[in-house]
Amino acid sequence: MLPAHLAPTLSAALDQIHTEAQALFGQGHVADYIPALARVPPRQFGMAVALTDGSTFAVGDAQTPFSIQSISKLFTFVLALKTQGDALWSRVGREPSGAAFNSMVQLETEHGIPRNPFINAGALVITDILTTGYAHLDYALLGAMRRLTDDPALSWNVAVARSERETGHRNMALAYFMKSYGNFVNPPELVLDNYCRQCAIEMSCAQLAQATMFLANGGRDLGRDGSPDEHMLSPADTRRVNALLLTCGAYDAAGDFAYRIGLPVKTGVGGGIVAIAPGMGTVAVWSPELDAKGNSVLGAFALERLVQLTGWHYASA
Ligand SMILES: NC(=O)CC[C@H](N)C(=O)O
Structure with a gap:
């Protein structure tokens, strides 16, 4: 498993995923049943990782706000x-x-x-x-x-x-x-x-990774300086939320996501996906083109590649 402090390795992994993901543009379709979402330019991709030690990593359009749906x-x-x-x-x-x-x-x-x-x-x-x-x-x-x-x-x-x-x-x-x-x-x-x-709330990948940190951190948010801040949930409730995200977070693709990615996730038809690596950190990825089940094509690919490269998995957390 990739040690969390190996920042250069994590940065390199994100760069590699960013490059590989480009090949998948055109395989999905932007959600169009909400008319305002149909106008989002499809060929965008951002990814952000936040670690429980307070460090953050980002690539592509990770600072661009999108509809979290x-x-x-x-x-x-x-x-x-x-x-x-x-x-x-x-x-x-x-x-x-x-x-x-x-x-x-x-x-x-x-x-x-x-x-x-x-x-x-x-x-x-x-x-x-x-x-x-x-x-x-x-x-x-x-x-x-x-x-x-x-x-x-x-x-x-x-x-x-x-x-x-x-x-x-x-x-x-x-x-x-x-x-x-x-x-x-x-x-x-x-x-x-x-x-x-x-x-219709809009957030960037970087913000989503930060906002869900409490789920990777036993229920505690991290303050600006990276130290534990607000107590959002008890450790027991945090585990329960993550279990539900693993089993239900990707609708009727939840089994496929658990098999390919193996982390608690929540997806949205804006093309965002947030994934929780308990004890390690959070990952947010966004790319608007969706598969037939309403999940981001490049987003799922990027998460699959990240767990391959890092070894992050719910069963090894
Ligand atoms: N899967 C989604 O992101 C669906 C959210 C959307 N607002 C809806 O209710 O249809």
């Missing part, structure tokens, strides 16, 4: 777990769905209880829970994420949020369907407003 579900889930604890498990499950992220089919046979917090139905329930808990969820979430990134300007893209809000009929249908089973408290319109804003 479903990666926001990781942050809302952590917020819900912190505020609700195990009570939330009466409203959402923790099993892989094996179905598309926006699928409706399981909801009927499973009486309106979504399989996990990372598919759209489950994330909508989490946002519903948080909408009850916070008078202004959008700003509460943004506040938490601004603290994690040390960036007071972090925000959502108004045009992307509006674009999804105007066209997100399937998500609205999921919300009403769950309401029919009594598993939705707030008006779906209100929850969808919050959900579309959380998905």
Whole structure:
């Protein structure tokens, strides 16, 4: 395994991956079901690694902000777990769905209880829970994420949020369907407003790697100087979140990701993927072209190559 302090080796690995990844441009397609995302130039690639010792590495477009989309579900889930604890498990499950992220089919046979917090139905329930808990969820979430990134300007893209809000009929249908089973408290319109804003938050790879550091660091964020700062989660809850990311973080490609990459991940249709190497660090990668399951083609490739080159793996953490 690559020792974490071998910075030149890690930098060289990122350069190599950056070069290799270029060959994959053109194999995927930018998400176009959210009209504002269809306009993102596809041939972009960035990657950032943050280690638990406070050091950081980046290559390509790692400082370019992009739409985090479903990666926001990781942050809302952590917020819900912190505020609700195990009570939330009466409203959402923790099993892989094996179905598309926006699928409706399981909801009927499973009486309106979504399989996990990372598919759209489950994330909508989490946002519903948080909408009850916070008078202004959008700003509460943004506040938490601004603290994690040390960036007071972090925000959502108004045009992307509006674009999804105007066209997100399937998500609205999921919300009403769950309401029919009594598993939705707030008006779906209100929850969808919050959900579309959380998905439209823009972050760079460098920021995402920093913001998820607590998941690699036993629940503790790192301060600016690299020393442990805010206690986000208990070590036990941190392990649980990582287990869910490993089994459910890439929708119906979660098994393939676990096989190829073997790290807890969360993906989004903006083309971002964040991966957690517990005890070692975090990796964020972004490239907008997606495969048929809505995951970044170059992003998955880059993570696969990074674990090959570093030996990082959940089973060896
Ligand atoms: N997989 C995703 O990133 C999906 C997020 C998107 N906002 C949606 O609800 O469809």
